[in-house]
Amino acid sequence: MYYAKPLAKLVGELEKLPGIGPKSAQRLAFHILRSSEEESRRLVDAIADVKTHIKMCPVCFNFTDKDTCDICRDPKRDRSILCVVAEPRDLVAMEKTNEYKGLYHVLGGVISPMDGVGPEMLKIRELLARFKQDEIKEVIIATNPTIEGDATAMYLADLLKKTFGTDIKVSRIAHGMPVGGDLDYADQATLIQALEWRREM
Amino acid sequence: MRITKLHLSNFRNYMDETIEPGDGVNLFVGPNGQGKSAILEAAYVLTTSKSHRTAKDSDLIRIGSDWARILAEVDRVEREEVILELTLSRNEKKTVRINRVKHEKVGDIVGQLNTVIFSSADLEMVKSDPSHRRRFMNLEISQVSPQYIYALGRYKRVLEQRNSVLKEAKFGSVNMKALEVWDEQLVNYGSIMIEKRMVFLRRLSEMAEPIYSRLAGGSEVMEADYHPSFELGDPKSIEEIKEIFHKAVINARENDLARRTTTRGPHRDDISFKVNGMEVRSFGSQGQQRSVALAVKLAEIELLEDMIGETPVALLDDVGAELDEYRRQQVFDLVVGRCQALVTATSLRELPEQVVELSQVFNVSAGTVEKT
Ligand SMILES: Nc1ncnc2c1ncn2[C@@H]1O[C@H](COP(=O)(O)OP(=O)(O)OP(=O)(O)O)[C@@H](O)[C@H]1O
Numbered sequence: 001m002y003y004a005k006p007l008a009k010l011v012g013e014l015e016k017l018p019g020i021g022p023k024s025a026q027r028l029a030f031h032i033l034r035s036s037e038e039e040s041r042r043l044v045d046a047i048a049d050v051k052t053h054i055k056m057c058p059v060c061f062n063f064t065d066k067d068t069c070d071i072c073r074d075p076k077r078d079r080s081i082l083c084v085v086a087e088p089r090d091l092v093a094m095e096k097t098n099e100y101k102g103l104y105h106v107l108g109g110v111i112s113p114m115d116g117v118g119p120e121m122l123k124i125r126e127l128l129a130r131f132k133q134d135e136i137k138e139v140i141i142a143t144n145p146t147i148e149g150d151a152t153a154m155y156l157a158d159l160l161k162k163t164f165g166t167d168i169k170v171s172r173i174a175h176g177m178p179v180g181g182d183l184d185y186a187d188q189a190t191l192i193q194a195l196e197w198r199r200e201m
Numbered sequence: 202m203r204i205t206k207l208h209l210s211n212f213r214n215y216m217d218e219t220i221e222p223g224d225g226v227n228l229f230v231g232p233n234g235q236g237k238s239a240i241l242e243a244a245y246v247l248t249t250s251k252s253h254r255t256a257k258d259s260d261l262i263r264i265g266s267d268w269a270r271i272l273a274e275v276d277r278v279e280r281e282e283v284i285l286e287l288t289l290s291r292n293e294k295k296t297v298r299i300n301r302v303k304h305e306k307v308g309d310i311v312g313q314l315n316t317v318i319f320s321s322a323d324l325e326m327v328k329s330d331p332s333h334r335r336r337f338m339n340l341e342i343s344q345v346s347p348q349y350i351y352a353l354g355r356y357k358r359v360l361e362q363r364n365s366v367l368k369e370a371k372f373g374s375v376n377m378k379a380l381e382v383w384d385e386q387l388v389n390y391g392s393i394m395i396e397k398r399m400v401f402l403r404r405l406s407e408m409a410e411p412i413y414s415r416l417a418g419g420s421e422v423m424e425a426d427y428h429p430s431f432e433l434g435d436p437k438s439i440e441e442i443k444e445i446f447h448k449a450v451i452n453a454r455e456n457d458l459a460r461r462t463t464t465r466g467p468h469r470d471d472i473s474f475k476v477n478g479m480e481v482r483s484f485g486s487q488g489q490q491r492s493v494a495l496a497v498k499l500a501e502i503e504l505l506e507d508m509i510g511e512t513p514v515a516l517l518d519d520v521g522a523e524l525d526e527y528r529r530q531q532v533f534d535l536v537v538g539r540c541q542a543l544v545t546a547t548s549l550r551e552l553p554e555q556v557v558e559l560s561q562v563f564n565v566s567a568g569t570v571e572k573t
């Protein structure tokens with residue numbers, strides 16, 4: 001490479017970001033280099049800010065900058081229904097539909113033995129604990145329709161049924177989802193439909 | 202179905218070459234190493250998204266170039282004409298375009314262009330280990346069934362996940378729940394594959410039988426039987442397959458744990474080719490093995506024709522060197538006047554005269570192709 005050292009370092013860091021190849025990294029690095037002192041400062045601050053101020057909500061494990069997240073504290077939300085998602089970005093996708101008014105639980109991933117992720121590494125114990133305090137009556141499992149998402153849904157449905165029997169209704173969004181697709185790529189109409197057509201597990 | 206235009210850019214030893222094959226037999230003639238097989242290979246890559254000669258995509262990119270592209274215009278009877286494009290790159294993932302529209306999944310190209318290739322690898326399919334025969338089933342069924350492609354992709358991944366659980370299991374013990382979530386999916390996707398393979402082989406066997414008799418020219422009878430990795434019997438529905446497969450998976454659990462791998466399922470399937478009831482892989486003569494391989498390929502042309510409503514493109518690589526005169530004649534009898542064929546030869550003398558007369562001849566020399 002023919003970059004001066006600090007520039008090479010920046011390109012190298014940018015390249016590590018998901019979806020950024022060598023070409024894009026170079027373009028971004030040159031853009032930053034050309035931007036004003038103030039502009040680049042804002043970028044640096046924004047990055048530092050998320051790292052210091054954003055933490056996990058201790059209830060649902062979504063990202064938040066408060067002690068407990070806005071959704072968990074919102075008195076208008078329906079506390080009898082809980083939507084389980086794999087990642088915070090899936091929660092964002094569900095929220096964008098403006099259809100779902102219940103609470104969430106973020107697992108922090110899906111079961112994937114080849115990546116060393118077993119059920120014990122997800123926030124499943126924490127999920128079970130929520131049933132002791134909250135008045136949850138229904139759980140909607142909204143993991144992606146990948147094989148790992150399906151395995152995780154099966155695992156959860158089984159566990160919930162074993163633990164609570166018929167006291168809690170368990171369903172899975174399914175219908176209309178693009179095959180092998182991700183929740184955060186699905187368009188809103190599809191997601192709304194998927195939510196409507198959820199099936200019991 | 203026919204390829205009306207094939208454009209190769211930086212593919213193998215080609216820089217930028219356009220070939221316009223005719224409707225019937227097209228002969229690509231030239232000395233060794235000039236790029237004849239590469240033309241057929243390009244058509245094959247558009248059929249399956251992969252080469253039949255190498256597992257490394259980068260081998261296909263011309264040395265000194267960073268990328269390669271194959272583009273074909275395909276005329277079809279049952280469906281609209283289509284433009285297929287596949288681009289390989291040393292740094293990025295390969296991409297496909299169908300009618301100029303980029304597709305996220307490379308596998309989307311499978312089924313657009315249907316071909317049957319005849320090459321020296323056919324004999325391997327009959328003689329070598331079962332993985333060759335499973336590959337054969339996967340490639341052929343994928344050409345006609347998107348559902349199969351889907352099930353196969355999911356199955357492979359489920360298998361990897363399940364094997365990871367088995368590998369991590371300490372002293373043969375494992376959290377059963379951790380295994381069960383994968384069992385269910387293994388059975389679901391695996392059963393789709395099993396059902397499609399059963400039907401495919403039943404029909405292939407029916408069609409290959411009379412062709413074999415003609416090739417062997419006697420009273421010999423050939424058959425192709427499906428051999429699953431567990432006792433399947435004669436299931437009447439996919440539900441029944443699922444039930445039997447599921448039982449087999451449960452019964453094999455201890456064995457799986459001991460071996461730390463999944464021992465039941467379509468990834469352990471095989472085909473048994475028999476002549477007069479005897480396994481041809483172990484007991485067949487060279488000639489019988491060759492005839493079986495050829496009968497299977499010729500049957501495939503008929504099977505594809507039956508399923509897609511038009512003939513696939515036949516790709517005949519070096520049949521002059523691979524087959525004796527009689528078998529060569531049989532191949533051309535079936536292909537000429539029926540399919541578009543792309544045929545390679547080092548010399549026109551290798552081919553039947555009547556065929557040469559009817560053919561469009563192209564001279565191939567160091568990555569250039571000239572119509573004569
Ligand atoms: N990636 C590549 N870059 C450049 N040249 C290549 C590449 N791969 C293969 N070649 C060369 O391209 C030629 C194409 O070989 P091909 O197999 O098509 O030859 P052929 O005409 O079928 O020969 P034969 O009669 O021996 O079968 C060979 O000379 C080979 O060395």
Ligand SMILES: [Mg+2]
Nearest residue numbers: 237238519545
């Ligand atoms: Mg060759």
Ligand SMILES: [Zn+2]
Nearest residue numbers: 057060069072
């Ligand atoms: Zn919360």
